[in-house]
Amino acid sequence: MGTMVTSLFLLGAVTACGTDTIQLAADGETDYRIVVADDPSVEVVAAAGELAGFLKQVTGAEFPVIKGSSARSEHQIMVGRSPVLDEIKLPVNWKALGPEGFVIRTVGRKLVIAGGPRRGTINGVYTFLEDIIGCRWYTPKFSVIPHKPTLTLPPLNVQMIPDFDMRWLERNPELDWAARQRLNYFPHDKLIDLKNPKLAGSGHSVRSDHHTLVPDGLLPYAEFDKHPEYFALVKGKRMQKGQPCLTNPGLFDVIIRNAKTWIEHEVAPGRFISISGGDFGNLCECPKCTAVRKKHGWSGGEMLFVNKVAAELEKDYPDLLVDTLAYSFTQSPPADMTMHKNVQIRYCPIHLCYHHAFDECDYNLKKRHPLSTLAGWIDIAPRVCVWYYALPPAQEPLYPYPNINCLSRNFKLMHNAGVKGLMIQNRWYTEQTGGLVELKDYLYVKLLWNPDYDVQKGIEEFCRACYGAAAPQIIAYVKLVNDTETYYPGEPANDSFTTGVPGMHVRIGRRIPIKKSTLVTIKKLFDKAERTVANDAGSLERVKRVKLSLEAAMK
Numbered sequence: 044m045g046t047m048v049t050s051l052f053l054l055g056a057v058t059a060c061g062t063d064t065i066q067l068a069a070d071g072e073t074d075y076r077i078v079v080a081d082d083p084s085v086e087v088v089a090a091a092g093e094l095a096g097f098l099k100q101v102t103g104a105e106f107p108v109i110k111g112s113s114a115r116s117e118h119q120i121m122v123g124r125s126p127v128l129d130e131i132k133l134p135v136n137w138k139a140l141g142p143e144g145f146v147i148r149t150v151g152r153k154l155v156i157a158g159g160p161r162r163g164t165i166n167g168v169y170t171f172l173e174d175i176i177g178c179r180w181y182t183p184k185f186s187v188i189p190h191k192p193t194l195t196l197p198p199l200n201v202q203m204i205p206d207f208d209m210r211w212l213e214r215n216p217e218l219d220w221a222a223r224q225r226l227n228y229f230p231h232d233k234l235i236d237l238k239n240p241k242l243a244g245s246g247h248s249v250r251s252d253h254h255t256l257v258p259d260g261l262l263p264y265a266e267f268d269k270h271p272e273y274f275a276l277v278k279g280k281r282m283q284k285g286q287p288c289l290t291n292p293g294l295f296d297v298i299i300r301n302a303k304t305w306i307e308h309e310v311a312p313g314r315f316i317s318i319s320g321g322d323f324g325n326l327c328e329c330p331k332c333t334a335v336r337k338k339h340g341w342s343g344g345e346m347l348f349v350n351k352v353a354a355e356l357e358k359d360y361p362d363l364l365v366d367t368l369a370y371s372f373t374q375s376p377p378a379d380m381t382m383h384k385n386v387q388i389r390y391c392p393i394h395l396c397y398h399h400a401f402d403e404c405d406y407n408l409k410k411r412h413p414l415s416t417l418a419g420w421i422d423i424a425p426r427v428c429v430w431y432y433a434l435p436p437a438q439e440p441l442y443p444y445p446n447i448n449c450l451s452r453n454f455k456l457m458h459n460a461g462v463k464g465l466m467i468q469n470r471w472y473t474e475q476t477g478g479l480v481e482l483k484d485y486l487y488v489k490l491l492w493n494p495d496y497d498v499q500k501g502i503e504e505f506c507r508a509c510y511g512a513a514a515p516q517i518i519a520y521v522k523l524v525n526d527t528e529t530y531y532p533g534e535p536a537n538d539s540f541t542t543g544v545p546g547m548h549v550r551i552g553r554r555i556p557i558k559k560s561t562l563v564t565i566k567k568l569f570d571k572a573e574r575t576v577a578n579d580a581g582s583l584e585r586v587k588r589v590k591l592s593l594e595a596a597m598k
């Protein structure tokens with residue numbers, strides 16, 4: 044976690060020291076009030092509500108939320124910045140916390156949880172509940188909230204700024220859970236739900252978040268009859284399904300006009316607009332476009348265009364980012380160009396092996412070299428994020444897919460490289476859950492919040508909580524799914540991209556046959572797991588959900 048000035052003690056690990064130890068509740072009762080500003084923001088109201096709700100679950104006591112001007116006693120939990128908080132004169136550099144950083148402090152008898160204006164305070168509340176009190180929101184349907192009618196806090200002096208400022212799990216089952224996991228970006232189709240106060244300050248794209256320079260996006264088909272010259276010239280013919288002729292000045296005006304219409308029609312202001320080509324080839328072969336490619340490389344035409352759009356939109360929308368994809372023909376950075384200061388690059392390493400870390404196998408290192416590509420972008424762009432692929436087989440989201448072992452290393456590598464944020468594409472266009480989907484989603488959100496999160500410890504904790512006495516079997520199953528030896532060696536896993544590179548390399552969506560002998564072992568594990576928790580209905584139901592992936596594997 045970035046810049047953490049801390050004495051972050053877990054409850055119980057600390058003996059009372061000094062007068063700063065405070066008792067929030069005793070035998071299910073409290074004198075404490077949650078104090079907010081007289082005119083609190085939507086985010087702070089939601090933060091105070093969540094804190095009161097969970098503290099009631101933990102202690103049994105009611106924690107009323109009151110306004111600062113009516114606060115009288117010393118027993119205050121101050122949530123969010125307010126004039127009464129300013130009176131304490133905490134030595135905090137609020138500006139340095141940025142929009143989402145926060146402090147958690149005990150001051151005399153008071154507890155302070157407050158942060159930056161976007162989601163700092165609510166991030167602080169969830170961090171307090173999780174790290175200090177011990178609440179866990181494992182899945183949207185399964186939480187563990189401790190029961191502590193007497194609740195004493197050690198002295199606290201925590202300051203955190205999230206390492207990634209874009210934390211986005213693409214397929215997201217439930218928004219309250221997402222808020223509690225401190226995700227802060229959501230797909231545009233969730234826009235209506237962004238009215239959920241717990242998500243206040245979260246970001247989203249203006250309309251579609253990718254592939255916008257297409258006929259049903261920013262470049263309407265209707266333009267083709269009037270202005271075929273806006274479209275790709277391929278083998279001497281203008282065609283609709285191609286990358287536009289990005290050097291055409293008239294096309295630039297159309298894209299700006301349509302982009303502004305999109306922006307103006309947003310219900311809530313978007314954080315970025317995507318200017319990115321379609322998911323197909325057919326680059327324009329006109330002399331001007333060809334010359335740009337010759338000078339700046341394959342991505343040169345689109346990046347030059349993105350820079351121009353960014354400079355133009357910045358005049359009216361200085362806070363809006365212009366996002367583009369480093370994907371397909373724009374995967375590698377252009378030569379001899381730097382990106383405008385409001386451009387966000389989303390690097391999309393779709394062809395990597397996700398069984399191994401970026402620097403861990405010969406296929407990634409020698410054939411795809413993601414780290415040097417990433418470094419190349421970070422050199423020339425002010426802001427680089429990653430579209431992280433975590434995609435199981437398309438039609439079988441529950442089929443065992445071995446991508447957990449490289450997570451920890453990849454997230455550290457991305458953070459150390461200077462990546463600002465991630466979108467994790469966690470499944471194809473389905474909300475189907477079961478198998479290891481919930482566990483993986485939990486690991487992904489933990490890594491988005493903290494790239495140093497201990498994945499193995501997380502797996503064990505999750506399994507103990509969700510599967511009770513059957514945890515050893517499910518932990519063993521997770522390990523088996525991710526072991527190379529579980530799958531038939533060589534060609535069945537590999538495809539035209541990875542053929543010829545020794546070892547098993549797993550690209551997105553690959554369905555790798557599992558050895559028959561391992562299937563027998565897995566079946567035995569589930570049989571034992573079910574027997575072990577036969578009298579524990581909750582754990583049994585969750586074990587049966589994981590077992591759905593065995594059924595997918597047996598098909």
Ligand SMILES: [Zn+2]
Pocket residue numbers: 276287288289290291327328329330331332333
């Ligand atoms: Zn052209």
Ligand SMILES: [Zn+2]
Pocket residue numbers: 396397398399404405406407547548549
């Ligand atoms: Zn590999």
